[in-house]
Amino acid sequence: MKQRTIVSMEQALSLPYATLRFAQLGWRVIRIEATPSGSGLPGDPNRYIGSRVADDDRRSYFLAPNVGKEAIALNLKDARGQEVLKRVLRSLDADVFCCNTVPSRYQMLGIDYATLRTVKPDLIWAGISAMGPQVPNAPGYDHVIQAMAGYMEVTGDPKGPPTLTGIPVIDLKAGDEVYANVMLALLERNETGRGKEIHVSMLQAAASWLITVLPLVDFGCEPNEITRAGNEHRKFIPTNVYPAKDGFVYLAIGSDVQWKRLTAIPKFARVANEVRQTNEGRHKEREAIHRDMAAVTIGHGLDELLADLRAATIPATRIFDIRQVRELPQLREKLTRTAMPDERVVHLPPMAVDIDGARTELAFPHKYGADTRSVLAEVGYSRAEIDTFAGAGVIA
Numbered sequence: 001m002k003q004r005t006i007v008s009m010e011q012a013l014s015l016p017y018a019t020l021r022f023a024q025l026g027w028r029v030i031r032i033e034a035t036p037s038g039s040g041l042p043g044d045p046n047r048y049i050g051s052r053v054a055d056d057d058r059r060s061y062f063l064a065p066n067v068g069k070e071a072i073a074l075n076l077k078d079a080r081g082q083e084v085l086k087r088v089l090r091s092l093d094a095d096v097f098c099c100n101t102v103p104s105r106y107q108m109l110g111i112d113y114a115t116l117r118t119v120k121p122d123l124i125w126a127g128i129s130a131m132g133p134q135v136p137n138a139p140g141y142d143h144v145i146q147a148m149a150g151y152m153e154v155t156g157d158p159k160g161p162p163t164l165t166g167i168p169v170i171d172l173k174a175g176d177e178v179y180a181n182v183m184l185a186l187l188e189r190n191e192t193g194r195g196k197e198i199h200v201s202m203l204q205a206a207a208s209w210l211i212t213v214l215p216l217v218d219f220g221c222e223p224n225e226i227t228r229a230g231n232e233h234r235k236f237i238p239t240n241v242y243p244a245k246d247g248f249v250y251l252a253i254g255s256d257v258q259w260k261r262l263t264a265i266p267k268f269a270r271v272a273n274e275v276r277q278t279n280e281g282r283h284k285e286r287e288a289i290h291r292d293m294a295a296v297t298i299g300h301g302l303d304e305l306l307a308d309l310r311a312a313t314i315p316a317t318r319i320f321d322i323r324q325v326r327e328l329p330q331l332r333e334k335l336t337r338t339a340m341p342d343e344r345v346v347h348l349p350p351m352a353v354d355i356d357g358a359r360t361e362l363a364f365p366h367k368y369g370a371d372t373r374s375v376l377a378e379v380g381y382s383r384a385e386i387d388t389f390a391g392a393g394v395i396a
Contacts, residue, residue, distance in 0.1 A: 003028055007089060008098040009076070009111060011044040013168060014128050014140065014202070015100035016065035017175035022096075022182075023068035024336070024351055024358050030088070030375060031066070033368060035075040035396040042396065043073065043368040054341055057368045064348050067338045068362030072376075073369035073396035080394045082110035084376065086119040091379035094120065096182055100128040103199075104136035113197040123195045124185045128174045132201035140202045142168040149206035154213060158228045170206045177205050237282035238289050241319070242297040249297060249305050251316035255279075261312040267296055336360045369396045 004027040008019045011033070023029045033043035041048050043057065050060030075081040089097060099111055106112035106127070113125040127133075130140035146152050146164055156163025177200045185196040207214070212234075213226045225234055231250070233239035239252040253259050256278055263272035271292045275281040282289055297305060302318050309316040325331065326347065334350035341364065351358060372395045376386050389395045 002093075004096075005092050005094045006030070006096040006098060007032065007085070007092075007094045008096075009033075009109075010098065010100055012046055012100065012171070013065060013142070014171040014174040015098055015178065016044075016046075017172055018126075018128075018178035018182075019069065019098060020065045020067070021175070021179045021352075023362060024360075025355065026357065026359050028092075029069040030092075030371070031069050031071055032076075032085070033071065033073050035073050035081075035393055043071075047368060053346075054364065055367070058365050063338070063346065063365060066365040067336075067348065068359065069365065070371040070375065071366040071369060072372040074372070075394050075396075076109040076111065078392075078394050079110075080389065080392070084381075084389070084394065085110065086116070087379050087381075088375065089116065089120050089123065094123065095186070096124045096126065098126045098128075098178060098182075100140070102137055102139060103127065103129050103133040106133075117195055121195060122189055122193060124182055124189065124198070125195065126178045126182055126185075126198040126200065128178060128200045128202065130201070131203045132199050140174075142171040142202075145170045145202045145206055149203055150210060150213070151206065153227060154229075156228045157230045158224070160228070163228070170202050173205050173209065174200050174202045232286075232290070235279075237279060237286050238293050240290055240293070242290075242294050244297050244300060244302045244305055247302050248319050249302055249309075249316055250319060251309060251314055253314070258314055262309075262314055265308050265312055267300065267308065268293075271296060334360075336362065338362050338364050340364055372396065 004022070004025075006019055006022055006027055006029045008015060008029060009032040010016050010019060016031070019029045019031065036042040041057075044062070046062045047057040048059060049062060053060045053063060074084060076085060088094070097111070097116055099106070101109070107115070110116075116125060117123055128140065129135075130138035130145065143164055146169075147162070149170070151170070152162035152164060155165055178198070181198045181200070185198060189195060216225050231241040233252065236252065236254050239254070241248050241250050251262075253262060259272075259276070259279075259282070262268050271289065275285060276289065306316055306318065320328070326335070331350055334354070336348040336350060337360065338346050338348060339361075340346060348362075351360070373386055376389070376395065377383070381389075386395070
């Protein structure tokens with residue numbers, strides 16, 4: 001079976017996360033970074049974010065989304081660099097080209113779909129940007145899109161300010177959309193033989209997740225239904241974080257049957273009354289319910305509470321920190337790994353779904369431009385030609 005190849009002009013997180021998912025499948029991923037411009041550090045700015053874990057251009061923040069990839073540096077502002085890219089796509093029979101620069105730069109850099117499809121008509125082209133090519137100069141920053149797409153308005157304490165989520169969910173959502181839509185395009189290409197142009201708007205992708213709040217606007221909803229709710233669920237009562245003697249417990253009541261099982265536990269019996277038998281009734285007394293629940297849980301330890309809740313099949317958990325999550329028995333053996341240059345093992349997040357034959361150990365990220373010469377030699381350039389490109393600043 002032919003190995004799939006992706007050539008990706010990528011930086012930051014959204015697109016590197018997308019191509020990581022392909023690398024995990026065993027696909028060849030060649031990431032393009034810009035040649036030095038004379039201002040700032042060369043290549044992906046994320047190379048220089050976080051603590052030094054290997055050397056200056058492979059720091060902690062850069063590591064996880066860039067394992068298992070090759071790294072070349074190419075000046076696409078130069079027509080010669082654009083010709084090199086075309087030759088790489090053609091000679092390696094690349095399946096996919098990706099980018100996540102602002103759309104106004106596509107034609108200038110020679111990476112627009114219309115240009116690249118002339119080199120390889122069945123090429124699948126995918127670009128991530130803030131708001132798609134209709135807003136060609138908007139930079140795509142996760143936190144800005146969180147603010148723009150309403151995420152900050154629905155996150156945090158209702159008495160506090162709008163709040164960011166703790167994970168860059170929009171970067172990751174955009175990456176997942178590239179992954180899903182490239183897979184769909186490959187399926188279609190298998191039937192039609194044609195390539196495809198895919199534009200992922202971070203704003204649109206983010207808005208697609210507003211499924212529990214945006215439709216309520218047309219139903220004349222109350223303002224508190226589409227704003228911050230803290231740790232509560234807006235619809236299912238009681239679902240919240242409650243204090244215990246030795247920490248916090250999160251429990252979720254998603255039906256009247258679960259409420260009945262909860263209040264059948266002796267320590268929670270005093271929380272029940274006639275009005276609270278239905279979720280609609282519990283809405284009327286939600287604040288009082290949360291107070292009553294906390295008054296029960298604060299008198300008991302986490303282990304005792306969780307044992308009772310598990311016995312009643314009530315969804316509940318203690319709150320885990322990241323170190324504890326890494327050691328969960330359900331995840332510990334599923335973590336992916338890489339080995340640093342000094343052979344120390346670094347554990348990375350698991351794949352989202354177990355896939356037979358997928359790669360759970362991936363090569364440490366390559367240094368800036370480390371594979372430029374080998375890739376150019378592979379596609380037929382001579383050593384003299386490569387030296388000429390290097391001297392002219394076409395490659396690095």
